[in-house]
Amino acid sequence: MYQKEYERWLNTDLEDADLRPELAGIEGNDDEIKERFALALKFGTAGLRGVLGAGTNRMNIYVVRQATQGLANWVKTQGGSQTVAISYDSRLKSDVFAKTAAGVLAANDIQVRIYDALMPVPALSFATRYYKCNAGVMVTASHNPAKYNGYKAYGPDGCQLTDDAAAVVYEEIQKTDVLTGAKYMSFAEGVEKGLIHFVGDDCKKALYDAIESRQVRPGLCKTAGLKLVYSPLNGSGLVPVTQVLKDIGVTDITIVPEQEYPNGYFTTCSYPNPEIFEALELGLNLAKEKGADLMLATDPDADRVGIAMKCPDGSYELVSGNEVGVLLLDYICAGRIEKGTMPENPVAVKSIVSTPLADAVAKHYDVELRNVLTGFKWIGDQIAKLEADGEVDRFIFGFEESYGYLAGPYVRDKDAVIGSMLICEMAAYYRSIGSSLKQRMEEIYSEYGRYLNKVDSFEFPGLTGMDKMASIMQGLRDNPPTEIGGVKVVKATDYKKTEETGLPAANVLIYSMEDGATVIVRPSGTEPKIKTYFTTLGKDLAEAQAKKDQLAEGLKPILA
Numbered sequence: 001m002y003q004k005e006y007e008r009w010l011n012t013d014l015e016d017a018d019l020r021p022e023l024a025g026i027e028g029n030d031d032e033i034k035e036r037f038a039l040a041l042k043f044g045t046a047g048l049r050g051v052l053g054a055g056t057n058r059m060n061i062y063v064v065r066q067a068t069q070g071l072a073n074w075v076k077t078q079g080g081s082q083t084v085a086i087s088y089d090s091r092l093k094s095d096v097f098a099k100t101a102a103g104v105l106a107a108n109d110i111q112v113r114i115y116d117a118l119m120p121v122p123a124l125s126f127a128t129r130y131y132k133c134n135a136g137v138m139v140t141a142s143h144n145p146a147k148y149n150g151y152k153a154y155g156p157d158g159c160q161l162t163d164d165a166a167a168v169v170y171e172e173i174q175k176t177d178v179l180t181g182a183k184y185m186s187f188a189e190g191v192e193k194g195l196i197h198f199v200g201d202d203c204k205k206a207l208y209d210a211i212e213s214r215q216v217r218p219g220l221c222k223t224a225g226l227k228l229v230y231s232p233l234n235g236s237g238l239v240p241v242t243q244v245l246k247d248i249g250v251t252d253i254t255i256v257p258e259q260e261y262p263n264g265y266f267t268t269c270s271y272p273n274p275e276i277f278e279a280l281e282l283g284l285n286l287a288k289e290k291g292a293d294l295m296l297a298t299d300p301d302a303d304r305v306g307i308a309m310k311c312p313d314g315s316y317e318l319v320s321g322n323e324v325g326v327l328l329l330d331y332i333c334a335g336r337i338e339k340g341t342m343p344e345n346p347v348a349v350k351s352i353v354s355t356p357l358a359d360a361v362a363k364h365y366d367v368e369l370r371n372v373l374t375g376f377k378w379i380g381d382q383i384a385k386l387e388a389d390g391e392v393d394r395f396i397f398g399f400e401e402s403y404g405y406l407a408g409p410y411v412r413d414k415d416a417v418i419g420s421m422l423i424c425e426m427a428a429y430y431r432s433i434g435s436s437l438k439q440r441m442e443e444i445y446s447e448y449g450r451y452l453n454k455v456d457s458f459e460f461p462g463l464t465g466m467d468k469m470a471s472i473m474q475g476l477r478d479n480p481p482t483e484i485g486g487v488k489v490v491k492a493t494d495y496k497k498t499e500e501t502g503l504p505a506a507n508v509l510i511y512s513m514e515d516g517a518t519v520i521v522r523p524s525g526t527e528p529k530i531k532t533y534f535t536t537l538g539k540d541l542a543e544a545q546a547k548k549d550q551l552a553e554g555l556k557p558i559l560a
C-alpha cells in the first residue's frame with residue numbers, strides 16, 4: 001500500500017521541487033518509505049503537526065492543501081461570514097503553507113484574512129474574532145525543533161477547534177485525495193479576485209489596545225526604569241512584544257542579537273521551548289552582562305513566555321511556569337483591588353496539573369479559581385461560559401504550568417504578548433517599591449507554605465510508544481498504588497470517571513498523599529511522553545525537594 005502511494009508521488013510532477021530529491025533519495029529503502037507513507041498525519045483538535053518533507057506522514061503543501069480542503073468543507077456548512085483568518089510564524093515554510101491554505105480556501109469561495117507578515121497565536125485568535133470568521137489557521141509547530149511544522153486550527157470564538165468540529169474536518173480530509181483532491185488557486189489569483197485580503201491596521205491596533213488596556217497600573221513603567229533583556233527565539237514575538245512594551249513605557253530593552261530576527265533554523269537553540277534552560281541560556285548570559293532586572297523569551301509562535309529574574313544578591317534565577325502564574329495572579333489581584341478595578345465575583349482559571357498554590361492565593365483575594373483539564377482551550381471555554389452569561393469581565397486571569405498566560409477575554413488562547421507586558425509591569429512595580437520578583441515570591445511562600453512543583457517526563461518514542469504508554473496507564477488503573485515511595489496514598493482520582501470530577505473524561509490520575517503532597521500521572525497530548533507532576537510542601541525548599549525526590553523514586557519502577 002505505502003509502496004504504491006510512494007510511487008504515485010515519485011511519478012507525479014510535483015510543484016514543490018524540494019520534495020523530488022527526497023523522494024528519489026529513498027527509492028528502494030523500505031524503512032524510509034514506510035515512515036513517510038504508511039500513515040497520514042492525523043488532524044486533531046490541535047490541528048496537524050509533523051516533520052517537514054515528502055509523504056502523507058510529513059508536513060508539505062499537499063498535506064496542507066488536503067487539510068485545508070477538509071477545513072473548507074466544514075466551513076461551508078457553518079453559514080456566517082464564510083471567512084477564515086490565517087497567520088504564521090518564522091518556521092521553515094510557514095509562509096508558504098499559510099499562502100497554500102489561503103489558496104485552497106479562496107478556491108472554495110471562502111474569504112481569507114491573512115497577516116502580511118508573521119504574527120503570533122494571539123494575533124490569529126484576535127483576527128478570527130475581529131473579522132467574525134468561521135475559523136482560524138495558525139501555521140506553526142509551536143516550540144518543536146526546526147524540522148517540524150504544523151497547523152493549529154481555531155473555531156469562530158478564537159479557541160482551538162472543538163472535538164466535534166475537528167472530527168468533521170478529519171472525516172472530510174480522509175475523503176480528499178492528498179495530491180489531487182483539494183481545490184486550489186494561486187495566492188496571487190486569490191488576491192486579484194478579491195477573495196484574499198490582508199489583515200488591516202485597524203485589527204492590529206485593536207489587538208494592541210486590547211492588550212495595553214489590561215495594564216494593572218497604567219503608566220507605571222514609564223518611570224520605573226526597568227532594564228530588560230528579551231529574546232523572541234527567532235520567532236514571531238519580536239514585533240508585537242516590543243511594540244507593546246514601547247507603548248507602555250519599557251524602553252531599556254536589549255534584544256538577544258542572535259535570536260532577534262525570524263529564522264526557522266533556530267540555530268542557537270535546537271529546541272526553542274522557553275520551558276528548557278538551553279532556550280534561555282543566551283538571554284540569561286546577556287542579562288548577567290547587562291545587569292538586567294529581567295529576561296524574557298517567547299517561543300516561535302509567541303504563545304508561551306519564559307523568564308529569568310535578578311535576585312537581590314545579584315544572581316539570576318529561572319522562574320517556572322507555576323511560579324510566574326502565581327506571581328501574576330497575586331499581582332493582578334492585589335493591584336486591581338488597590339486600583340479599584342477588580343470586578344465583582346472575579347474568576348481565574350488554571351489547569352488541574354498547575355500548582356495548588358494558586359488556589360491558596362485566589363482564596364486569599366476572594367477570587368473563584370476554576371480548575372480545568374490540560375489544554376488552553378479549556379480556559380477559553382470558561383471565558384466563553386462567562387461571556388454567554390454576559391459576565392465576561394469577571395475573568396481576570398488564566399494560566400497553565402506549561403508557560404501559558406492570558407489576562408483578558410480579547411483572545412482565547414495563551415498570549416505571550418500580554419504575558420510579557422504584565423511580567424514587565426510587575427517587575428517594574430516591585431522595583432519601584434524597593435522589592436523584586438524574587439522577594440515577592442519568597443513572601444508568597446512564607447505566607448502560604450513552601451510549595452514545590454516539578455514535572456518529570458518519560459519518553460516513549462516510535463510506533464510501540466503509544467501502546468506502552470496505554471499499558472502503563474491501564475496498569476495503574478488495574479492495580480492502584482497504595483503507597484508511592486513509602487508515602488501512603490489517601491485518595492486516587494481517575495479523571496476518566498466524569499461523575500467524580502465534574503470535568504470531561506481525560507486520561508489523568510491524581511494521587512493525594514498522606515503528607516499533603518499530590519502526584520499526577522498523564523500521557524502528554526502533544527508529545528510521546530508520560531508526564532508526572534509532583535506538588536510537595538516542606539518547611540523549606542530542601543525539605544520539599546527531598547519529598548519530591550522520594551515520590552519520584554517510588555514512581556520510577558512503574559514508568560520504566
Ligand SMILES: O=P(O)(O)OC[C@H]1O[C@H](O)[C@H](O)[C@@H](O)[C@@H]1O
Nearest residue numbers: 374375376400402524525526527
Ligand atoms: O502536556 P501536554 O499535553 O503536552 O500539553 C502541554 C501544552 O501544550 C500546548 O502548548 C497546549 O496549548 C497547552 O495547553 C498544553 O498545556
